[in-house]
Structure formats: structure tokens, C-alpha cells
Amino acid sequence: MTEDINTLENHELVNASPDQIFGDLFEAIQCSHIFDDSKTFADAIPLNDPEQICAQYQREKGQTGFEIAKFVMQHFRIPEHIASTFEANRKESVSKHIDRLWPVLTRQPDQQERGGSLIPLPNPYVVPGGRFREIYYWDTYFTMLGLKESGKTDLMGSMIENFAYLIEQFGFIPTANRTYYLSRSQPPFFSLMVKLYADSEGADVLSRYLPHLQQEYDYWMQTPEVDEPFTAYRRLVKLPDGALLNRYWDDMDTPRPESYIEDIELGEIAHQQFATPPRDTYRHIRAAAESGWDFSSRWFADKNDFSTIHTTDILPVDLNCLMYFLEKTLADAYLHTGDKKMHLRYEQKAARRALAIETYFWDEQKHFYMDYDFKTRSVTSHITLAGAFPLFFKLASNHQARFVKGYIRLNFMKSGGLLTTNVGSGQQWDSPNGWAPLQWIAYKGLRNYNFHQAADQISDEWLGLIEKEFKHSGKMLEKYNVSDTNLIAGGGEYEVQEGFGWTNGVYLRMKNKKYMKEIQA
Secondary structure (H helix, E strand, O other), X not given: OOOXXXXXXXXXXXXXXXXXXXXXXXXXXXXXXXOOOHHHHHOOEEOOOHHHHHHHXXXXXXXXXXXXXXXXXXXXXXXXXOOXXXXXXXXXXXXXHHHHHHHHHEEOOOOOOOOOOEOOOOOOEEOOEOOEOXXXXXXXXXXXXXXHHOOOXXXXXXXXXXXXXXXXXXXXXXXXXXXXXXXXXXXXXXXXXXXXXXXXXOOHHHHHOHHXXXXXXXXXXXXXXXXXXXXXXXXXXXXXXXXXXXXXXXXXXXXXXXXXXXXXXXXXXXXXHHOOOHHHHHHHHHHHHHHOOOOOHHHEOOOOOHHHEOHHHEEOHHHXXXXXXXXXXXXXXXXXXXXXXXXXXXXXXXXXXXXXHHXXXXXXXXXXXXXXXXXXXXXXXXXXXXXHHXXXXXXXXXXXXHHHHHHHHHHHEEOOEXXXXXXXXXXXXXXXXEEHHHHHHHHHHHHHOOOHHHHHHHHHHHHHHHHHHHHHHOOOEOEEEOOOOOXXXXXXXXXXXXXXXXXXXXXXXXXXXXXXXXXXX
């Protein structure tokens, strides 16, 4: 199931995933349930040469009295549980707390450690917090919203430079700067980061990052060799009318190193129930992880059964809206450099994508934007807050936007903000949880169509919930229970994490907008 270190060349070892480096030792450790969280060992640092550790394991594992947990502690430095000495003052405002929290979440450039999974970055960066000890791709855009409000544009620039560095090194932005993420990306928000930074630093920013924007676009748009309808290749699917739309994908079909035993167990369930080959299940799991919505009933054929996951069959509406914006940003960047031919080319690509979004994702019966299953050749049955993305990118007509607004207020609005879905599957990207990035997308999307009352309601409920939780615990959380504001959010593969980058960012941006509106009234 995993590669052995003996099959890896020295130059490959630097960027190899820990399951590739340590082979059956890695598998044995993860399947022994030594750690509650599989990510713990995936982030561990070998104390000496990985090849020597593997050889010693082979010599010792069959001996009487061999204890794998003891072996791990002898040969690896285990990352400590993230418990900051930072103490919150619950009497101060949330905004002041966040300003004091930024340095706690900021990491300085690291050095490469042989056999470790962390990919060093050249510039400082902000991590989400908790078990997330690295910079995460799509989190960073929402974190930057707050950094900009805090006047930390230098740090924003450093983080964009880090992503440019990753694109130069690997041809794309991985989920985070870990070797075990080098087979997948995350929702492509880089163009939004560049635009946000350009708002402060000027349009020359577009020219500076044009090569990186182009390289990211090429990564997502690798074209199928077979020119037939419904042909899929990696992250691209060709539709009958010639439209090219994107899906989430992962280049590996093995258990994720950071969730190893969980993936194996789900693969076994899917195989027993539906005869699904485990590798197919692993691919669908990994693709869902690339979406950032890991996990949600959105990706399930049966909304209550995780083992029916089929992510790679689905064309997500939010992903394709992000790709539309990337095409528009490339058009703007080429125009800024004076390349009118390329400007026109990407304007045309964006126009074709906008038409495809209208054609494939708008459901005339539900009057809402839905994902599209290209295997069944119909929209999926799952109604999710991803349907707000066309409003965020101003792709909806006024008529459609009114329907979306009504749907959001009727189906997603709760006392603490917006649900992600209405399904109580037990997954963290389902009811009763609400997440900062989606609050912002819906809030800004409604503002784009002058639905200010509905947007204000989202803002009031969400900010109120964060402030209530802060007064209670002194914490900023990764996600919140928006249905019952007296309960902590749940679900998922790990405990609720505190920190938290994107919650901080969205809070500051929303709060400052609300404040400016009040003083202008």
C-alpha cells in the first residue's frame, strides 16, 4: 500500500510523504492507534537517518517483547500538543484580542529536517491554529481579510510570496506546506489574495504574480487527451457543448497519511457494502479533502452514509466560480502588461465559464445553484451554502439573486449565523455547524445585490455568536454551532480547534464594516 524508503532516490526523499519514506513502519504505527490523531505521527520528526530507523525496525519487530509505541518514542520527536501560553483577557474586545493573537499564530521560516514532512517556506506566515501547524491554502485568503484590517500588509505580502514559492517549486499550491499534501491543492483562492493585496499595493502586483496565476490555472486545466463529451482527466471535465468545468481530485489513491486509519476503515466499509474498490474510496476522500469541505454530505450519494462518497463525479459550483475569477484576474493581469491578445483570450474563457455556470449549476425547479453530477448528468440533490458563490462573484442575475437570498434566509439562517447544509450527518461541514469563510461569501454576495438587510442579519448573528463564545471561553474557534449557540460545534475527524485564522479574519472584516456603517448613519 505504501512505498518503501529503499525505492526512493535521495533527491526524492526531500519531498516524499512520510508513508513513502517509512513504508510498512508508517502503516504499522498508524494502525496501532498509538496516537488519537493520525496527523500526530505524520508530523513527527525522525531523530536519525530514516533509512537506519526503517532497517532497525525490520530487525526488531519480530523480537519477543517488541513494543511499537516504545520504538516510536525512541526514534521520533513527536509534535507537542499545541497549547499556547497566550492568555486571553475576556474583558477586552474581540478585535483587540485578535490583534494580540496575530503574533501567536505567526510562524517564522523553518529549516528542512531530513525525513520530516514540513516544507520550509522563505517568509513568515500565519497558521490557522490548534493541530494545524502549517499554512493552509484557502484559509489564508480569509485570514488576510483580517490582516488587512489590522494593517499587516507586509505579512500579507509575505504569505503571497510563500504561495508563489510553492507554485515555483511544485507547479501548484498544495493544501498546506506538508509533503503529504503534495498530491492535492485546495479551493483556488490565490487570485483573490493577489487582488486583495493589489488593492493596497497597486496594480503592479498583478504583473508580478502573473506567471504564478498562469501556472495555477494550467494546473487546474490539464486537458483530457480524448475529445469526447463527459471525458474527465484529473481536475477537468469536458461537457457535451464543449464547456470545460472543474472538479476536485487527488493524484494519489491511497489512505491519507494524516488520516490513515480512518481512511482504511471507511474503505473497508465501502467495499463490504457496495464492493467499491478501496482505492476508489480513497480517491473520493482525498478529492473531498481538496475541496476544504472535509467532510460533508454534499459529497455522498446517500446523505447519511459516508461510505457512499463520490466526490470526483461532482462538478462543484463554488470551484467553478473560483476558476471564473481566476480567468478574469488573468485577463486583467495581461491587460496591465499590455498583452491585449491574451487579455481577450481570458475574457472569452471567463465568458464561456459564466455561461456554463448558468447552464449546469442553476436549478430552475429549486431556483438555487446546485452542484452537477457529470456521471448521472444532472444536478445533485444536495442543497448547500456553496450556492451563494455565484452572488459573491456577481454571476447571478438580479432575478436569480432574489431567489438565492430567499433560500438562504429560509433554509440556512439560524440564531448564530448560516448553516453549511441542512443535513445532520455528523460531518463537520453539515448541520448544525457554521464556518467563517461561508459566512463571508454569503454576506458579501448578498451585499453585491443590495440585499443589505439580509446581509446585516448574517453579520449580526455571526458576530454575536463569536462574541458570546469569547466572553464564555476566551477562545476563537474553527467552527461554531449556529443552530444552538449554547453548544460547541462537533463532527469531523478531530476536536474543535482554537486559534483561529479564518475566524479572526472574517470577524475583523465584518466588524469593521458594521462599525463604518454605524458611524456613517
